[in-house]
Amino acid sequence: MDDLHVAVVERRMAALDVAEALAFVSDPRFGGIATFIGRVRDHNVGRVVTGISYDLFEPLALRTFRAIGERARAEVGAPLKLWIAHAKGDLAIGDLAVVVAAGTPHRDEAFRACRLAIEAVKHEAPIWKREHYVDGDSAWSEGCSLCEEQRDAERHDHAGHAHGH
Amino acid sequence: MKTRIALYGALREADASGHVELDVPAGSSIAELRELLAAHLAEHAPAIPAGLVRCSAFASAEEILHNHRSVPEGVELAVLPPVSGG
Incomplete structure (x- = not known):
């Protein structure tokens, strides 16, 4: 579909390009564009972060992005x-991790589409983040289970899983 | 039948090759595959937390395969620990 662009970009090859995203979602019919840009920050849960690495199951990630687009x-x-x-691979502080841009006739639709898409990417796409710390240690981030039975169990345990990540 | 399972995220630590190969009886469900993988990792990769396979999903390149599904023949699968993109 021409109205939906999904991509996984290996950091060694290129950085994510916001200008390209804005150009893609621009259209004479559209008066609103909302974007979300996720960047690598220098701290997490009280630890100094020096960089992160993203692992992706790429074919399913791209299918998931497309399904999210259809849902939006x-x-x-x-x-x-x-x-x-x-992005995929090794990222430095300040590098762009994710870019979502939505163009629509009006702002409300753009904000809603952008929010839906970024939340779904975070909770549903097969992507894993490993944080590297200033002391040389590194750790995979705690994530959101894709396993149906586990999600049901979490819902019962916490009545609404806060989704702080 | 032999089923090859690609490892992602924290489960990559289980095998440097990035995958494991399990002998899976024909007609097994994903729930049964989950038990086989958990037992395999308990033996070969004891550093992996025991609960990690329980909260992971199995998938082909096309879709997530829930517990009631059959293990497809001749298809490489992936095991997906909880995700943390964005």
Whole structure:
């Protein structure tokens, strides 16, 4: 579909490009563009972070991005152009980890599509983050289970799993 | 049948090759594959937390395969620990 662009970008090859995303979702019909840019920050849970590495199961990640795009289109009920790109490999502080851009006729639709897409990418796409710390240690981030039975169990345990990540 | 399972995220630590190969009886469900993988890792990669396979999902390149699904023949699968993208 021409209105949806999904990509996984190996950091060694290129950085994510926000200008390219904005150009893609621009359209004479559209008066609103919302973007979310996720960047690598220098701390997490009280530890100094020096960089992160992203591991992805790429074919399923791209399919998941496309499914998210279709869901966003159905949800906003308006013409939509959507860009979802995620970085892969070793990233430095300040590098772009994820870029989501949504273009629609009006701002409300753009904000809703962008929010839906970034939350779904974080909770549903097969992507894993490993943080590297200033002391030389590193650790995989705690994540969100994709296992149906586990999700059901969490829902019962915590009545609404806070999703702080 | 032999089933090859690619490892991702924290489960990569289980085998430097990035995958494991399990002997899976024909007609097994994903729930049964989960038990086989948990037993395999308990023996060969004791550093992996025992609960990690329980909260991981299995998938082909096309879709997540939930517990009631059959293990597809001749397809490489992936085991996906809890995700942390974005």
